[in-house]
Amino acid sequence: MSRAGALRGDGLARGMRIGLFGGSFDPPHAGHLHVARTALRRLGLNQVWWLVSPQNPLKTSPSGDFQRRFNAVRTLATQPGMHITDIESRLGTTRTIDLLTHLKTRHPGVHFVWLMGADNLAGIHRWAHWPQIFRSVPVAVIARPQDAVRARLSRAATQFATSRIRESEAAALPLQSAPAWTYLTERLHSHSSTALRARH
Template sequence: MTAGALRSEVLTPGMRVGLFGGSFDPVHAGHLHVARTALKRLALDRVWWIVSPQNPLKPHAPGDLARRLRAVEAAARAPRMVVTDIEARLGVRYTADLVARLTAAHPGVRFVWIMGADSLAGFHRWKDWQTIAARVPIAVIARPTDPIRARLSRAARTLSRHRLPQSRAAALPSCLPPCWTYLTAPLHGESSRALRAHGARPASP
């Protein structure tokens, strides 16, 4: 992690900050699509790319954390993008714990959790997923893989009455959770799994 990236983690009350977590193994254009869509449609001040040391739901261990951080830093060079290893530095394993720590430490910051629609399909398997939804608004960005399955998932059905129309997406960071929205945008079909399977390098943003 560079000193510049660490300095960019400074937060002030009133900021609208998207939290985009993942192993990013490897990072690809689909990830950048999700981050850019959230940044624009939610009118965010920052998007934090939270590079996780591990993913408890994935059967394989991710690659070296330092290598993945460097790759994400190279891909996410746009203004208002912040790359962080805060999970590793705080020693937390689960998103629910990270969200609890961040919201407690920065009560005046308007956090939003960002995920692709493929993550929404399995969101109900995350540890304390309903606690996450109760702590921060959630923005789901459409992905080409199983969009119907995501919108019919257990989490989507459970939270259906709290869904904000995407026409009001810019209001999401100010909403009292639970609150979520599903954003459609031109889709990127790349996935980390496909890139690993074919031994390919991530596409240039």
């Protein structure tokens, strides 16, 4: 998919299952790839879109050079079904709810699922209009070791406890009406972008 492909909807057909995986990816690492691969396989997705954000709105320090981060994701996520896009930059937003509203309006027949690591579930209550994200599309949370307990006890997990579906039924998540979410556990990677930057 080209950079503009997600914005135009190139190659999308009704009924497709698309995972949306957003982040600054500064830098992208094996933990990110673990999230994307797990979701692709366990949720029966047709594609995972890596949404490279121009800036993390929750961080005061600027994200690294966008082109460098975009190219790094493209180098990492090479397996079939992985697509890298700068749709947030093209839409002029860093707010997840704005992106979801655009995609759902433009592609009403596509089943979108928001993907994130357990660390994001633990802190999603700081995102703009975060309950609307859960009410907009199904959400899949992929376990990471250092955040598992904190994520399960998070404000979001508590508020939407009755909307959680069993991990054994995760393959049906993309077809569920929001709010619906699941917590996937798999072999874990403890890599983090912060740790990787500290080594260089």
